[in-house]
Every structure is written in structure tokens, then in C-alpha cells.
Amino acid sequence: MNTEMILKNKKIPADAMPIAEQLAGDGERVLFAIVGDLSLKGKYADTVIFFTETALVAYDGVPGESVRYAYADMEEVVSKRMYGNATLSAKMKDGRRRVFFRYTYAVAALCDAAALFVSHVRDGQDLQEELAIMAVTFERALSVCPKCGRTLLHPGAECIMCRSKKKIIKKLYKYIQPQMPMIILCIFLSLFTTFMALVPPTITGFIVDSVFGGGETQYAVFAGIQQWLGNDTHRLLLTMILCLLFTYILQYGVGIIRAYLMRTVGDRAVADLRNDIYRKAQYLPMKFYDKTSTGSVINRIAGDSNTLQTFMLRITQEAVVHFFQMIGIIVIMLALNPSLTLLSLFPIPIIVILTRIFSLKIRPYYRRIWRRWSSVFATLADTIPCVKVIKSFTGEKRSAERFEEKNAEWLSMDLRLGKIATAFPQCVSFFVTCGSLIIWAVGGTNVINGVGGYSAGLIVSFISYASMFYNPVTFFANLSDSFQGALASTEKILDILEAEPETQSESHVVPDKLQGKIEFLHVGFSFDRTKKVLDDVTLTIQPGEVVGIVGTTGSGKSTLINLLMRFYDGYSGEILVDGHNIKNFDLSAYRSQIGYVQQEPMMFSDTIFRNIAYSNPDATIEDVIHAADVANAHGFIVRQPDAYDTMLGERGVGVSGGEKQRLSIARAVLLDPSILIFDEATAAVDSETEHLIQEAIDRLIAGKTTLMIAHRLSTLRRANRIIVVDQGRVIENGTPEELMALKGKYYKLVQIQSMTQEAEAMREEENF
Amino acid sequence: MERIYLTASDRVEKFENNLVTVHFADGSVMEGLEPRRLFPVSLLDKYITLLDSEGVEKCVIRALAELPQESRAVLQGALDDYSLVPHITRILESVEKYGTLRWTVETDRGIKSFDIRNRNHDIRVNRDGSIRVRDADDNRYIIEDYHTLDNRSRKALLADL
Known part of the structure; x- marks a missing residue:
């Protein structure tokens, strides 16, 4: 038998192979195998547990020994997580509990799934379906990077840590490419400024040697000028100064243009990138936002693209200039005097090594400071929104102290960094200066001794060149740090750019006006595919029906809605609207037929008018006013000083929760959808507002298929059908009267609520 | 309805x-x-x-x-x-203290001093290019066309836009 074919998490150890072979020999098909890491006695060992269609066979690492248990003999199979290890055991039909597999948490997820598999198969559930669930679990367990072992985002994804850096740069190049002509122009300008920067030391050398010292010059240009001015030293000096001035003007003038162009290039590239990230973020599925905090997405769009901007500016502006400068200086220095060049290069290795040591030493500090800063920030973000809680428990002093504590930690760490960070540039300057001392010492001695080729001017030019040379050196020594930072940011950004967008199906049926018939056919759903949130839900809702969905928290009511809205697509079974599978509809066209009113209405910080018109930007003013009126919102809008022009989310604008809810209903009215969904729309408002909202809802739902999730059963008085959901299953389904007669869960809920309502009414009477 | x-x-x-x-x-x-x-x-x-x-x-x-x-x-x-929305014709003085902006302006209804709390929210450019100003007491002012303001006012205004 070919063991390659078996579903497994690791290569099956050779000692266990005979078992597999024997099973195959007996005609049993091994479905999957889990390679464990602990023996039953708790020692590390290569153990295996095989699962066939009817039994499991455990091998505990002792060659030749294995135990076999038939699923049919088991009463209950449990994967029990203990501390640092877990066991797979079963309560047998004979009443004894058998532990047959022990393992660390590394394979616990697989064994959890296996336990479910065994009990489901024993109960006679579909083998293929259960096997498919196992396959997914395996796939997930195996989706680690083969290089570094980190868990991947999704199976088959490229590991972010191990992704080749070249590829990242390539991705970034896409944003730089449109700017290429400008970049090339800038490089030419850089060449020019670099060349200009190299002129002055030669001139100063000439001034020292020929103007002051009256010596011969080796440059034909200078000799020509000298001759032309007739050796008048004053005029010669003045001419040279003018030459210097002219060079400086050219150098810095062109420098301004180049710097401006470069900045434009960098800014444009980053703006493009930021646009792309934001657009992409709009189309990411809800699943992505479940896993990634909104804060981190925002940070990637705002923060990380800024880091990149800084880096791009650095690399495009400074790196180019520094590079050419370095080359230019070395060439000139070598031409002037090769031996002095070697001498002046002497401190460079020291500087490079120092810079490396420094940056290695300083990096952890930055990380530590960052961590302390983020804890300061977290304190802020935690406490400011909760200021009501703080005040009500008189925790002002405590929270101030907590903040001070965090801030003090940040301060002390920052000061520690300060000590090193300020000392380093000084040290570098010191070594640079020492480098010039060597030139003075050796070169100067040679000048005094009259060694051929050495003059005072040469020494002066040399020292200027040498000091110019150290700038690019320290720059490049430090570049790798900002390169690392930029890479980290790029990776985080690419994480978004390369994430899978919401799945669009092949066929894009654009629905006309939907009738609103909704069918759930054997729908099952699970967020992690191990625990089912919805289990085999089948129900049909006729057009125009008003359906109340009732159930305890976590029963799966909201998931029903989430699936219908196509926020999640990974469910089994089918959801049909008007007889079409909703996965075949064009996503945006489909969603635009559904009006969705949430428990906590979200308003953009824009005017009331534009907030309502958000659902239909083409609506006329009168449509919007009418929608507001239907939603019982017009009245309070008119009372605002700025009426429809009122900016929401601003100081002084008191729009209450109930009013916001009515605005969001107005949105739904304006959309004129075929299907309406209310997700606890009146859960957070008082009874009077509830009445206003109810009135609005009643007007809105006329003739439309309506789904209402509600805790308060009073909200559901208009419902002509109630669905009771419990633990992912529809347990009751019928008219309110039928369900009351059934005396089931709905009956109980009604009983409980009418009791509390009576109590509430009594309390209200007492108070008013 | x-x-x-x-x-x-x-x-x-x-x-x-x-x-x-x-x-x-x-x-x-x-x-x-x-x-x-x-x-x-x-x-x-x-x-x-x-x-x-x-x-x-x-x-x-x-x-x-x-x-x-x-x-x-x-x-x-x-x-x-x-509705009383004075038209600002000149900004005589614009001083910032402790993050609050204090303007003294000449309007079609006379001279008035007021505080602006949040320059981002309270000084806004409308779609037609006019500028709407809201003071700390929720009074409103309008600058119809800032191009017609004198240089000094324009400078004071642009510093806050």
C-alpha cells in the first residue's frame, strides 16, 4: 500500500509502517494518520494513530506493538487538553475508559478534529463529508512555512518572513516605474551637482599653492587664468573667489531643482501606493477584518506608507547623490596623490565598523522605546474612551498615576538611548578629524622635506575631499537600518495588497428587482471549520413575509444574516434568492437589493443629508426628505439649526442613538430594497423611541420580505412567522400562535419576557 | 407621508x-x-x-x-x-492662545470678536468656495469670497485653512 496517499501531518515513522501495511493487507482503508510526539508514559516518541473507516489503530512507539479499537465499541471519544499535553481517550461500551494516544499541543488541533470525526462516523454521518472536514484541518495544520515554520496566513501562502526581498523591491518598483523619466533626469542633475561639489577643493588648493605660495600649478585651466591676469595676485584671488561663488550657485541652484523633483517622485509613488491599499482594503472580505484589527489596517495605510515615503525619499535623493560623490571623490583623490589617498582612507574601516556596532547596539533600544511608547499609547486609547467608567469609580487619580508610570518608563528608556545616540556622531566626527591629522602629519612632513608632488595646497584640497568622503560612508553604513524598517513596512502593506478580495463568482447575474423569496438549503457554516456555527439549516421564506428570528446569544442568528448578506462565502449547502444561488449574483448588485439596519448604526462624519443619501447617491433632495419622513427622522432633523446640513460626529450636535437609528432606517428607505434585515434595530433604545422606530419600520416593511433579529419580542409583533435558532439549528419555525401552542422555546421566552415587562411597567409606574 | x-x-x-x-x-x-x-x-x-x-x-x-x-x-x-449669519468683510486680528483662535472681524453688522475652538471643524470651505465660520458659542459667520478680502485678512485666514 502506498502510504504517500494517506492524509497525514508528518512522515510516518518506519517502525509503524508494518501496521499500515498489515491494515492494507486486511483490506482496510487507512483514511488518515496522525503522527504524535509523546508516548503514553509521557516520553517523547514517534507515535502514530491510524484511522480507518471503522476503527483506529494506535502505535505507541514500541515496534511491533499496536492496539486497535473499533468505533462501534466506543461510547464517547474525547480529546482532552491537559497542561502541556493532551490525550485521546474513549469511554468504551463496557464502561471502561481507554487512553490510546498522548501528544503535545503541536498536534492537539488534529486530534480534536479526529475525536469529532470518530464520534460522527460512529453515529453514521456521511463519511466523505467528515473526511473533507479532516482534510481541511490537516491543510490548516500543515500550512506553515517550510523554511521558518511560521504559520501561514492561508494554506499555500508565501511566508512573509521568508519571502525574497528581491520580490518585495520588485513590487515596489511598480509604483516607481511611472516616475522613471523624472528619476533619470534627477540622476543627471545629481551627477552635475556632484561634479560641482568636487570643484571647490581644487580651487582652494590652487589658491593656497599658487596665489599665496606663488608656485606652479599642474592644471592648464588655472595656468591660463594666471597668465591672462598677468600674475596680479589680488585680481587672481578675486577671480578665484568669484569662481568659487559661481560653482556654489550652480551646485545649490541645481540642487534645489533636483531635491524638488525627487520629492515629487517620492510623494507621487507613495500617494499611488496609499490609494491602492485603501481601495484594496474596501474590497477585502469580512473574514479579513475579523482577523485583523481595524487599527492595524489603518496603521498600514497611514503609518507604514509614511515609513516607505521617508525611505523612498532617502534612497532616491540621498543615496544617488552620495554614491556619485563617493566615486567622484575617490577618482579625484587618486589623481591628486595615490599614497595620500590610501592614508586618508585609513579611518574608513574604523568608521564603518563603529557604525555597524552602533546600529546593532541601538536597534534593540529603538524596539524597546517603541514598545514603551505603544504601552503609553495603549493606556491612552484604553482610558480616554472609558472616561465615564473612570469618573464613576473615581479612578482619575489612579489612571493618571498609571499613565505617569508608563510615561516614566518611556522617559528613562529614551534617555538611555539619548546617551548613546548623541555620543556616536561625535565619535565619528572625532575619527574623521583624526583622519585629517594623519594627512597633516604625513603630507605636512613631505611638504617641509620638499618631497616631489607635495604642496600646502594639495594638503588643503585633500583634507576637504577626505572630510567630504566620510559623509557618504556613514550614510551607507546606516542605510541598512532604514532599509530594514522600510522592508518591514512594505511587507505589512503587501499583506493587504496581496490578500484575497471578496470572491466574485464566474457568472455575474445582475438581478432585476428581486421578489424576495429566500431559501436556505442544508446550510452549514463554521468560522474555523471545526465547530459548526450553523448546522444543516433549511428554511424557506416567501416574498413579503415578515420573519422574526429569535434565539439566545451565540445561537447563530446573526450568522444567518451574515451569510445572506454574503459577508462570508465559505458555507456548505446553498442559499437561494428567487431561485438563484446567491453566489452567482453580481456581489454589489445583489447587496444593493438588501436593506440592512444594524444594531449600532454607523454614521460617517458628514452632513445628515449625505449620510442618508449614502445608500443611493443619485437620490433627489425630495427623495431624501421623503425617506427621512418615512423613517420618522424629518421631525428632529428640522429642529437642528443646520437641518439637513448638520454635520454629524461634531461638537454640539446631539444626535441620540435612537435618532441615528432612524437615520439608518431612512437610508434603507431610500435604497428601496427587496429584502430588509433588521439586526436588533431597537435593542439599544428606550420604549418611546422604540415606538417611533417601530412605526418607521412598519411603514418601511410593507410588502417586502423582512428578517428581524430581536431580543425584545415586542419588536416582533408584526412578524407573521417566527424562527427559533438554537446552537446553529432551527428548532422551531411557524406562526407566533403555532409556536405558543407548541409550548417550546419560544413559549418560554415569551413567558420570561412578559414577566420582566410587567415588572418594568410596575417600576415605571412607581417612578412617574 | x-x-x-x-x-x-x-x-x-x-x-x-x-x-x-x-x-x-x-x-x-x-x-x-x-x-x-x-x-x-x-x-x-x-x-x-x-x-x-x-x-x-x-x-x-x-x-x-x-x-x-x-x-x-x-x-x-x-x-x-x-437666521443671522454676518458676512465677514475683514479680519482685523487673529491671535492664537492655548489652541483657541481669537478673531476680531469686521462684518456687515459691525465689529465682533469671537473664539474659534477647532479650526478644522469650525472653519470650512463650502462647495461654492465660500467659507463658513462657527464660533465657540455656535454662532455662524460667512466669508463669501476670500479673494475679495484685503491682503492682511487673507493671510490671517489662509494661515488657518
Whole structure:
């Protein structure tokens, strides 16, 4: 038998192979195998547990020994997580509990799934379906990077840590490419400024040697000028100064243009990138936002693209200039005097090594400071929104102290960094200066001794060149740090750019006006595919029906809605609207037929008018006013000083929760959808507002298929059908009267609520 | 949910103060209505609602321009009475202290000093290019066209935009 074919998490150890072979020999098909890491006695060992269609066979690492248990003999199979290890055991039909597999948490997820598999198969559930669930679990367990072992985002994804850096740069190049002509122009300008920067030391050398010292010059240009001015030293000096001035003007003038162009290039590239990230973020599925905090997405769009901007500016502006400068200086220095060049290069290795040591030493500090800063920030973000809680428990002093504590930690760490960070540039300057001392010492001695080729001017030019040379050196020594930072940011950004967008199906049926018939056919759903949130839900809702969905928290009511809205697509079974599978509809066209009113209405910080018109930007003013009126919102809008022009989310604008809810209903009215969904729309408002909202809802739902999730059963008085959901299953389904007669869960809920309502009414009477 | 929109054949007369009386073409009359703009910032001459003393909407005017001259003048007067939005013609002084901006301005209604709390929210450019200013007490001012301001005012303003 070919063991390659078996579903497994690791290569099956050779000692266990005979078992597999024997099973195959007996005609049993091994479905999957889990390679464990602990023996039953708790020692590390290569153990295996095989699962066939009817039994499991455990091998505990002792060659030749294995135990076999038939699923049919088991009463209950449990994967029990203990501390640092877990066991797979079963309560047998004979009443004894058998532990047959022990393992660390590394394979616990697989064994959890296996336990479910065994009990489901024993109960006679579909083998293929259960096997498919196992396959997914395996796939997930195996989706680690083969290089570094980190868990991947999704199976088959490229590991972010191990992704080749070249590829990242390539991705970034896409944003730089449109700017290429400008970049090339800038490089030419850089060449020019670099060349200009190299002129002055030669001139100063000439001034020292020929103007002051009256010596011969080796440059034909200078000799020509000298001759032309007739050796008048004053005029010669003045001419040279003018030459210097002219060079400086050219150098810095062109420098301004180049710097401006470069900045434009960098800014444009980053703006493009930021646009792309934001657009992409709009189309990411809800699943992505479940896993990634909104804060981190925002940070990637705002923060990380800024880091990149800084880096791009650095690399495009400074790196180019520094590079050419370095080359230019070395060439000139070598031409002037090769031996002095070697001498002046002497401190460079020291500087490079120092810079490396420094940056290695300083990096952890930055990380530590960052961590302390983020804890300061977290304190802020935690406490400011909760200021009501703080005040009500008189925790002002405590929270101030907590903040001070965090801030003090940040301060002390920052000061520690300060000590090193300020000392380093000084040290570098010191070594640079020492480098010039060597030139003075050796070169100067040679000048005094009259060694051929050495003059005072040469020494002066040399020292200027040498000091110019150290700038690019320290720059490049430090570049790798900002390169690392930029890479980290790029990776985080690419994480978004390369994430899978919401799945669009092949066929894009654009629905006309939907009738609103909704069918759930054997729908099952699970967020992690191990625990089912919805289990085999089948129900049909006729057009125009008003359906109340009732159930305890976590029963799966909201998931029903989430699936219908196509926020999640990974469910089994089918959801049909008007007889079409909703996965075949064009996503945006489909969603635009559904009006969705949430428990906590979200308003953009824009005017009331534009907030309502958000659902239909083409609506006329009168449509919007009418929608507001239907939603019982017009009245309070008119009372605002700025009426429809009122900016929401601003100081002084008191729009209450109930009013916001009515605005969001107005949105739904304006959309004129075929299907309406209310997700606890009146859960957070008082009874009077509830009445206003109810009135609005009643007007809105006329003739439309309506789904209402509600805790308060009073909200559901208009419902002509109630669905009771419990633990992912529809347990009751019928008219309110039928369900009351059934005396089931709905009956109980009604009983409980009418009791509390009576109590509430009594309390209200007492108070008013 | 039917809304009554005034037509050109309906007449609006002054009632008292900023209140008006509407004579409908069919002979019915509504007294003591208060005209208010539904879009006091973005649409000054359109969508005027008329509220009774309880604040309940009685009818709506689509556009002032649709009404006869006399009715229009009455409504315009009533609306102007209701809302006071001085036009800033000159910014005499702009001082910032502790994050609050204090402006002294010359308006079509005289000289006034006020505080602006949040320059981002309280100084806004409208779509038509006019600039709306809100002070710490929730009073509103408007700068119709900042190009017509003198240099000094413009500088003071641009520093905050």
C-alpha cells in the first residue's frame, strides 16, 4: 500500500509502517494518520494513530506493538487538553475508559478534529463529508512555512518572513516605474551637482599653492587664468573667489531643482501606493477584518506608507547623490596623490565598523522605546474612551498615576538611548578629524622635506575631499537600518495588497428587482471549520413575509444574516434568492437589493443629508426628505439649526442613538430594497423611541420580505412567522400562535419576557 | 407621508415677526408658520420648510424662485430675520492662545470678536468656495469670497485653512 496517499501531518515513522501495511493487507482503508510526539508514559516518541473507516489503530512507539479499537465499541471519544499535553481517550461500551494516544499541543488541533470525526462516523454521518472536514484541518495544520515554520496566513501562502526581498523591491518598483523619466533626469542633475561639489577643493588648493605660495600649478585651466591676469595676485584671488561663488550657485541652484523633483517622485509613488491599499482594503472580505484589527489596517495605510515615503525619499535623493560623490571623490583623490589617498582612507574601516556596532547596539533600544511608547499609547486609547467608567469609580487619580508610570518608563528608556545616540556622531566626527591629522602629519612632513608632488595646497584640497568622503560612508553604513524598517513596512502593506478580495463568482447575474423569496438549503457554516456555527439549516421564506428570528446569544442568528448578506462565502449547502444561488449574483448588485439596519448604526462624519443619501447617491433632495419622513427622522432633523446640513460626529450636535437609528432606517428607505434585515434595530433604545422606530419600520416593511433579529419580542409583533435558532439549528419555525401552542422555546421566552415587562411597567409606574 | 409643496398660485404674506401666513390657491389659510431652511448651508434658496408653533411641518417650498415676487420678498425677509449669519468683510486680528483662535472681524453688522475652538471643524470651505465660520458659542459667520478680502485678512485666514 502506498502510504504517500494517506492524509497525514508528518512522515510516518518506519517502525509503524508494518501496521499500515498489515491494515492494507486486511483490506482496510487507512483514511488518515496522525503522527504524535509523546508516548503514553509521557516520553517523547514517534507515535502514530491510524484511522480507518471503522476503527483506529494506535502505535505507541514500541515496534511491533499496536492496539486497535473499533468505533462501534466506543461510547464517547474525547480529546482532552491537559497542561502541556493532551490525550485521546474513549469511554468504551463496557464502561471502561481507554487512553490510546498522548501528544503535545503541536498536534492537539488534529486530534480534536479526529475525536469529532470518530464520534460522527460512529453515529453514521456521511463519511466523505467528515473526511473533507479532516482534510481541511490537516491543510490548516500543515500550512506553515517550510523554511521558518511560521504559520501561514492561508494554506499555500508565501511566508512573509521568508519571502525574497528581491520580490518585495520588485513590487515596489511598480509604483516607481511611472516616475522613471523624472528619476533619470534627477540622476543627471545629481551627477552635475556632484561634479560641482568636487570643484571647490581644487580651487582652494590652487589658491593656497599658487596665489599665496606663488608656485606652479599642474592644471592648464588655472595656468591660463594666471597668465591672462598677468600674475596680479589680488585680481587672481578675486577671480578665484568669484569662481568659487559661481560653482556654489550652480551646485545649490541645481540642487534645489533636483531635491524638488525627487520629492515629487517620492510623494507621487507613495500617494499611488496609499490609494491602492485603501481601495484594496474596501474590497477585502469580512473574514479579513475579523482577523485583523481595524487599527492595524489603518496603521498600514497611514503609518507604514509614511515609513516607505521617508525611505523612498532617502534612497532616491540621498543615496544617488552620495554614491556619485563617493566615486567622484575617490577618482579625484587618486589623481591628486595615490599614497595620500590610501592614508586618508585609513579611518574608513574604523568608521564603518563603529557604525555597524552602533546600529546593532541601538536597534534593540529603538524596539524597546517603541514598545514603551505603544504601552503609553495603549493606556491612552484604553482610558480616554472609558472616561465615564473612570469618573464613576473615581479612578482619575489612579489612571493618571498609571499613565505617569508608563510615561516614566518611556522617559528613562529614551534617555538611555539619548546617551548613546548623541555620543556616536561625535565619535565619528572625532575619527574623521583624526583622519585629517594623519594627512597633516604625513603630507605636512613631505611638504617641509620638499618631497616631489607635495604642496600646502594639495594638503588643503585633500583634507576637504577626505572630510567630504566620510559623509557618504556613514550614510551607507546606516542605510541598512532604514532599509530594514522600510522592508518591514512594505511587507505589512503587501499583506493587504496581496490578500484575497471578496470572491466574485464566474457568472455575474445582475438581478432585476428581486421578489424576495429566500431559501436556505442544508446550510452549514463554521468560522474555523471545526465547530459548526450553523448546522444543516433549511428554511424557506416567501416574498413579503415578515420573519422574526429569535434565539439566545451565540445561537447563530446573526450568522444567518451574515451569510445572506454574503459577508462570508465559505458555507456548505446553498442559499437561494428567487431561485438563484446567491453566489452567482453580481456581489454589489445583489447587496444593493438588501436593506440592512444594524444594531449600532454607523454614521460617517458628514452632513445628515449625505449620510442618508449614502445608500443611493443619485437620490433627489425630495427623495431624501421623503425617506427621512418615512423613517420618522424629518421631525428632529428640522429642529437642528443646520437641518439637513448638520454635520454629524461634531461638537454640539446631539444626535441620540435612537435618532441615528432612524437615520439608518431612512437610508434603507431610500435604497428601496427587496429584502430588509433588521439586526436588533431597537435593542439599544428606550420604549418611546422604540415606538417611533417601530412605526418607521412598519411603514418601511410593507410588502417586502423582512428578517428581524430581536431580543425584545415586542419588536416582533408584526412578524407573521417566527424562527427559533438554537446552537446553529432551527428548532422551531411557524406562526407566533403555532409556536405558543407548541409550548417550546419560544413559549418560554415569551413567558420570561412578559414577566420582566410587567415588572418594568410596575417600576415605571412607581417612578412617574 | 404626503407633503404639501407650495406652488406658484399659493400666496405667502407676513404674519408677525418672522412668521408668515400662507393663502393656498384652494382658499384655505394657515397662519403663523415659521419658514426655515432645510439646507441652511448648501441650498439657501431652496427647500424651505414651514413649521407651525409646535414645530410640526405644514408645507414645503421647493424653490423661492418659483413663487411670485411679493411672496418671495416676505419669505426672504422672514428667513433673514430667523437666521443671522454676518458676512465677514475683514479680519482685523487673529491671535492664537492655548489652541483657541481669537478673531476680531469686521462684518456687515459691525465689529465682533469671537473664539474659534477647532479650526478644522469650525472653519470650512463650502462647495461654492465660500467659507463658513462657527464660533465657540455656535454662532455662524460667512466669508463669501476670500479673494475679495484685503491682503492682511487673507493671510490671517489662509494661515488657518
